[in-house]
Amino acid sequence: MALKDDHYTYRVTWSAADNEYVGLCAEFPSLSWLSKTPEEALKGIRKLVADVIVDMRKTGEVIPEPITNRHYSGKFVVRVTPETYKDLAIQAAESGVSLNRLVAAKLSR
Template structure:
C-alpha cells in the first residue's frame, strides 16, 4: 500500500510558531516546518520511513482509513434518561430512533 493513501492534515501550531503536519493512522508522529508544504512533505517522508522500518521488522503496518471497510454500524451507550428523551423526540417526529440519532450525528 502506498503511503499516499494515509490521512494527512496540516494546521498552524501557535505554540510552536510553525505548521504541523499529522497522520491520522500514526497519531504519535508529527512534523513541524515553516510552510504547510514543507510540513506535509516532512510527515509523508517520516511515515514512509516508519512503514519501511515496520515492514523490515515484520510488524503489522496500519491500514489507511480510506482503505478500511465500514459497516455503517456502531454501538454507543447513553444514560437511560437520554435514551428516553431521544425516543420521545423520534416518536414526536414520526421517525425511528435510529434515523433521529443518525440525523443528529450528521449535524
C-alpha cells in the same frame, strides 16, 4: 522515500504552541512534523510516515491499513444512560422520525 501507494489520511493544521504548521497522519497518531509552511508540513509528515514504514517492515511490525482502504458497515453500537435514551426517543417521536434517523442526523452534524 515516498510510498508507492500512499493512501494514508493526512491533515495539516496550525500549532499556536509551536508557531508553525503541524502535519499529522491519522493512522500514525504518534507522528507529527512541524514546518513554517503547510506544504512543507505535509511533505514532511508524508516522508516521516514512509521512513517509519520502511523501519516497520525491517522489524516485522504490523503496518496500519489506510483508513480509506477499510470497509465500514455503517453500523455501530453506543451505550447511553436511560435518561439520554428517553430524551432521544421523545425527540424522535416529536420529530416524526425513527430514533436511528434522529441519532444519525445528530452525528452527521
